[in-house]
Amino acid sequence: xxxxxxxxxxxxxxxxSKVKAxxxxxxxxxxxMGNDITFPITIEEFKRLGAxxxxxxxxxxxxxxxxxxxxxxxxxxxxxxxxxxARKYEITNYFEVGRMGIEHALLPEQGLVLPGELIVGSDSHxxxxxxxxxxxxxxxxxxxxxxxxxxxxxxxxxxxxxxxFTGKLQKWVSGKDLILAVIGKIGVDGALYKIMEFCGExxxxxxxxxxxxxxxxxxxxxxKTAFIAPDETALEYVRTRAKxxxxxxxxxxxADYANVIEINxxxxxxxxxxxxxxxxxxxxxxxxxxPIDQVVIGSCTNGRIEDLRVAASILKGKKLHPNVRMLIFPxxxxxxxxxxxxxxxxxxxxxxxxxxxxxxGPCLGGHMGLLAEGERAISTTNRNFIGRxxxxxxxxxxxxxxxxxxxxxxxxxxxxxxxx
Amino acid sequence: xxxxxVWKFGxxxxxxxxxxxxxxxxxxxxxxxxxxxEGIRPGFAVMVTPGDVIMADSNFGCGSSRExxxxxxxxxxxxxxxAKSFARIFYRNCINIGLPIFECQExxxxxxxxxxxxxxxxxxxxxxxxxxLRFQAMxxxxxxxxxxxxxxxxxxxxKFLL
Numbered sequence: 001x002x003x004x005x006x007x008x009x010x011x012x013x014x015x016x017s018k019v020k021a022x023x024x025x026x027x028x029x030x031x032x033m034g035n036d037i038t039f040p041i042t043i044e045e046f047k048r049l050g051a052x053x054x055x056x057x058x059x060x061x062x063x064x065x066x067x068x069x070x071x072x073x074x075x076x077x078x079x080x081x082x083x084x085x086a087r088k089y090e091i092t093n094y095f096e097v098g099r100m101g102i103e104h105a106l107l108p109e110q111g112l113v114l115p116g117e118l119i120v121g122s123d124s125h126x127x128x129x130x131x132x133x134x135x136x137x138x139x140x141x142x143x144x145x146x147x148x149x150x151x152x153x154x155x156x157x158x159x160x161x162x163x164x165f166t167g168k169l170q171k172w173v174s175g176k177d178l179i180l181a182v183i184g185k186i187g188v189d190g191a192l193y194k195i196m197e198f199c200g201e202x203x204x205x206x207x208x209x210x211x212x213x214x215x216x217x218x219x220x221x222x223x224k225t226a227f228i229a230p231d232e233t234a235l236e237y238v239r240t241r242a243k244x245x246x247x248x249x250x251x252x253x254x255a256d257y258a259n260v261i262e263i264n265x266x267x268x269x270x271x272x273x274x275x276x277x278x279x280x281x282x283x284x285x286x287x288x289x290x291p292i293d294q295v296v297i298g299s300c301t302n303g304r305i306e307d308l309r310v311a312a313s314i315l316k317g318k319k320l321h322p323n324v325r326m327l328i329f330p331x332x333x334x335x336x337x338x339x340x341x342x343x344x345x346x347x348x349x350x351x352x353x354x355x356x357x358x359x360x361g362p363c364l365g366g367h368m369g370l371l372a373e374g375e376r377a378i379s380t381t382n383r384n385f386i387g388r389x390x391x392x393x394x395x396x397x398x399x400x401x402x403x404x405x406x407x408x409x410x411x412x413x414x415x416x417x418x419x420x
Numbered sequence: 421x422x423x424x425x426v427w428k429f430g431x432x433x434x435x436x437x438x439x440x441x442x443x444x445x446x447x448x449x450x451x452x453x454x455x456x457x458e459g460i461r462p463g464f465a466v467m468v469t470p471g472d473v474i475m476a477d478s479n480f481g482c483g484s485s486r487e488x489x490x491x492x493x494x495x496x497x498x499x500x501x502x503a504k505s506f507a508r509i510f511y512r513n514c515i516n517i518g519l520p521i522f523e524c525q526e527x528x529x530x531x532x533x534x535x536x537x538x539x540x541x542x543x544x545x546x547x548x549x550x551x552x553l554r555f556q557a558m559x560x561x562x563x564x565x566x567x568x569x570x571x572x573x574x575x576x577x578x579k580f581l582l
Contacts, residue, residue, distance in 0.1 A: 024561065024562075024563035024564075026581075037441075037444040037445065037486070038444075038485065038486065038487065040447055041447055041487055041488075041491075044447065045574055048574050049574050049577055049578060049582070050578065050582070051582070066444070067444070067445055071445075072445070074445040074446070075445045077445075078445055121485075122485055122487075123484075123485055124483065124484045124485040124509055126485075138484075138485040138509050139485060139509065139512070140485055140486075140487040140509060140512060140513035140516055140517075141487040142487060142513070142516040142517055142572070142573050142574060143512065143513075143516055143573065145574070146573055146574070146577045146581065149577070149581075149582070150577065150581045150582065152581055154512075154563065154567070154573075156561070156563075188432050188479060188482055189432070189478060189479035189482065189505065189507070192479065192505065192507070192508065193508050219483075219509075222479060222482060222507055222508065224508055277432065364436070364441035364444075364484075365436075365440065365441050365442055366441055366442060366444075370442075383434075383436070383483060383484075385434045385436040385437060385483060386436070386437060386459050386460055387436060387437070387440055387459035388436050388441075392459040392460070
């Protein structure tokens with residue numbers, strides 16, 4: 001019996017020739033990432049551990065992206081704690097406001113995520129890195145403290161579910177719709193403790209940005225992480241960025257999968273996840289006419305250049321509905337500059353939207369655009385739990401950037417075709 | 421074993437429900453405890469008596485990796501969480517910080533809000549005194565148990581990893 005890619009990556013990092021799903025191992029990680037909300041607890045635990053040095057200052061990444069630029073005094077203190085730690089331990093990859101981006105857009109862009117690597121971050125969307133064939137997974141603050149001191153994290157080797165996508169994507173359908181369709185099908189615990197491996201002709205033809213979006217939301221199905229075998233699309237992205245050696249891992253043809261699910265996407269229209277669960281998914285045609293107050297485009301899910309290009313293609317020469325506020329958050333400073341150079345920002349401002357510096361802010365109801373009681377948003381982010389973006393009696397619908405942009409024009413949820 | 425009152429929750433209770441993200445700039449256990457479950461059950465923190473127990477359906481703690489969630493539950497005075505299943509990051513966070521958790525489908529199905537239970541944290545035995553029923557939770561996997569018995573990941577790491 002062969003091994004899955006996830007088993008191979010964990011085996012290699014645990015110093016073993018073979019591991020099997022269900023086994024517990026301590027593995028050596030290639031990178032530990034923390035941010036301004038999870039890392040202050042990590043630092044406390046690091047002190048409690050009695051650690052006096054980090055395991056490798058080049059293998060720690062600190063990104064103050066959640067409540068920055070500092071949303072209030074308490075957040076400013078937290079950002080300061082992280083900054084001072086980075087200075088004290090001479091952390092190589094500390095990204096200050098102005099140079100930082102939303103962590104899961106930033107790390108791959110900076111060449112800090114490579115195929116075959118084992119990466120942990122104290123943020124659940126660390127699963128995004130599966131798009132490059134890495135095993136990236138979210139851990140807690142205490143896990144991160146021990147990982148920073150020792151380079152080690154404990155794992156239960158997960159089973160893998162293979163998702164095979166066949167058919168041809170319709171216009172305006174992207175990675176976001178594929179992952180929403182999957183979560184709608186299997187539920188928010190449909191891949192609990194498991195790896196979601198995506199493959200098939202649709203994935204082969206999918207852009208790298210759409211792949212990041214898909215892998216980003218694996219956690220919304222309860223998965224440990226997602227994985228896409230690195231192909232030319234992934235390697236083209238990695239080659240110019242990589243500053244260190246890496247080893248590509250893929251699943252053996254006779255690997256043991258927990259399940260294989262085939263999905264034909266030829267008839268798939270853009271998908272919308274309705275309140276209050278990412279699994280409450282319907283085709284956009286079934287939720288048309290829901291009025292909205294706010295549109296959010298961006299985040300670690302859909303804040304990449306392809307997403308901004310799609311939104312701009314719809315908003316070009318149009319004005320937002322007078323009742324709608326639209327907030328656009330690019331993933332990184334580099335994406336911001338690309339959007340600037342391509343004239344996208346001008347299109348957004350002309351339409352009446354806000355274009356912000358990168359931050360996680362509104363996605364988790366932190367700052368920069370909370371919803372009041374009774375307000376409703378359509379958002380390209382990843383979660384629509386009760387109170388996620390503000391008041392417990394506000395509502396969030398999740399969609400791809402095309403649907404979100406079009407809905408901003410009509411003031412209600414709509415298909416992009418309606419504004420073309 | 422002390423008697424505990426049960427607070428019952430449904431399935432897919434997410435970490436935003438356990439502790440809304442706007443409080444993630446707080447680290448203090450007691451302060452986080454005051455905000456526990458605020459969005460879905462206002463006033464929860466003041467109604468809880470220290471030593472009470474949360475019982476929930478499947479996939480408890482889904483969503484973000486915030487360790488603030490199990491810390492808030494501890495801070496609210498909850499002795500342990502019994503659920504049909506747990507989301508994976510929440511599960512490992514509980515083991516790492518020493519918040520006792522038990523998987524026991526039958527106990528969750530048979531227990532109502534407000535029932536009085538006795539939970540043996542060492543053995544996983546759950547006695548529902550109100551209904552005169554007895555259950556046995558699934559034991560933790562041996563590896564996780566070692567970490568839990570050491571008092572959490574920090575104590576474990578001090579002994580075995582440093």
